[in-house]
Amino acid sequence: MVDEDFTAEAAVLDAGDPLAAMRDRFLSPQGNDLVAYFDGNSLGRPTADVPQRLAEFTERLWGDRLIRSWDEQWLDWPARVGDRLGALVLGAAPGQTVVADSTTVLLYKLSRAAVDAQAAHGRTEIVLDTDNFPTDRYVLEGIAAERGLTLRWIEADPTTGVTLEQVREAVGPETALAVFSHVAYRSGFLADGPGITAAVHDAGGLILWDLCHSGGSVPVALDEWGADLAVGCTYKYLNGGPGSPALAYVATRHHGHLRQPIWGWIGRKDAFEMGPGYDPADGIRSFISGTPPILAMVPLEASLDLVEEVGIEAIRAKSVALTEFVIRLADQLLVPLGVEVASPRDAATRGGHVTLRRKGFREITAALWAQGVIPDYRDPDGLRIGVSPLSTSFAEVAVGMFALRDAVVDHDTAQ
Structure with missing residues (x-):
């Protein structure tokens, strides 16, 4: 009766879900082969109005207004959309957030700017x-090689993540910059944002958060x-689409002091003067380099409308409820089959996903994809x-977890 009990519980949870109506605001696969996402x-799902918004953008702002749209509004989009992200998601006042480039490029820009500024104080270490995530490590390794800096590594437990105590032990008078993920990509561990930030500052270092x-x-x-400083992508929970x-994010107190290394024409004080020499723009615009990806901001704006409608606190409450349901299902259905819950059980230290660990999960993941159940695998x-939270139902979670249980059994039987 376990499956029936969880199915009934999922129905009750969906009936009481204040965000249940949001699921209809997303596109459903046309082939109807998706069982559980x-x-x-x-990669987040697209909102249902993205096709119409993209068509309107193409016909009106691009097709009708053509180059005039740059002067009329597009040049303002990176900072305007950045301010929306700051207000709705990041807890950031206006003028500190910009949308541009990829996470890797922005991570390089902000990290290089930070360590170059700290060099004047004789600080030569990056703490990581x-x-x-690999990009973070690779970018910082490259910067250290470029600038002759030392990397101070914290050995993080992959089932948890970086702790405040570890950071306090690692930072010191040589610390120029510390870079950590707020939520660990493997385990989902939720780091102590304010505590770790304060610890790095107490040592005289700067901190960059990967969000x-x-x-x-x-x-x-x-x-x-x-x-x-902070960087983050917009194609996961923010549903901005692939790429x-x-x-x-660059705190206002660092504007005019930190100078990013990729000097491009849009980041110049007078971009259209086309004159000699590079004089950076005031404020957050100085962290833009080349032409902003305007078309790619259209789906992001559609998703931000939903975030604004319901609020990030309601999204977090649904996220906690979903992940707790996943863990209850895992304990009943999967732990007896040798599966380990490799994410924190305390919601206060858990982000928006749950990692399960077991030998054979690479092959099991491939089998699930073939059945329309789409998790992902990480070594x-x-x-x-x-x-x-906005697009997943509790019933979808239950069906997907039942399929995962069956796939584990099938895998073991075939061995």
């Missing part, structure tokens, strides 16, 4: 952790934390259940 922490797995799922309060532009032996 557990990969919203890698062994379990951070890729928290933006749009977990409330963030960059201004309140006193954060210096949608990333966000960069070592990790299967991530990424539930998007």
Whole structure:
């Protein structure tokens, strides 16, 4: 009776879900082959009005207004959309957030700007952790090689993440910059944003937060934390679409002091003067380099409308309820089959996804995809259940977890 009990519980949870109507605001697959989508922490679903918005953009702002749209509004979009993200998702006052480039490029820009500014104070170390997302590690390794800096590694437990105590031990008088993910991409561990920020500042360093797995799922309060810098993608919980532009946050107190290394014409004080030499624009616009990806901001704006409608706190409450339901299902259906819950059980230290661990999950994930159940796999032996609060139902979670249980049994039987 376990399946029936969970099916009944899912029906009750869906009936009482204040965000249930939001599911109809997203496109459904035309082929009807999707059973459960557990990969919203890698690529969010498009909102239902994106096709119409893209068509209107193409016909009116692009097709009708043509080049005039740059002067009429497009040049303002990176900062305007950035301010919306700041207000709705990041806890950031206006004028500190911009939308441009990819996460990797923005991470490079902000990190280089930070360590170059700190060089004047004789600070030569970058603090990072062994379990951070590969891009973060690779970019920082490259910057250290470029600038002759030392990397101080924190050995992070992949089932949890970087702790405040570890950061306090790692930072010191040589710390120029510390870079951590707010939500760990493997385990879903939710770091202590304000505590870690304060610890880095106490040592005289700057901090950059990677918000890729928290933006749009977990409330963030960059201004309140006193954060210096942040980057994040917009195609996961923010549903901006594949390759949608990333966000960069630079606290106002650093404007005019930190200078990013990729000097492009849009970031110049008078972009259309086309004159000699580079004089950076005032404020956050100085962190833009080349032509902004305007078309790619259209789906992001559609998603932000939903976030504004319901509020990030309601989104977080639904996220917690979904992940707790996943863990209850895992304990009943999967733990007896040798599966480990590799994410924090305490919601206060858990982001928006749950990682399960077991040998054979790479092959099991492939089998599930063939059945229309879409989680993702991350080494070592990790299967991530990424539930998007605005588009995922509890019934979908139950059906997907039943399929995962059956796939594990089938895998073991075939061995």
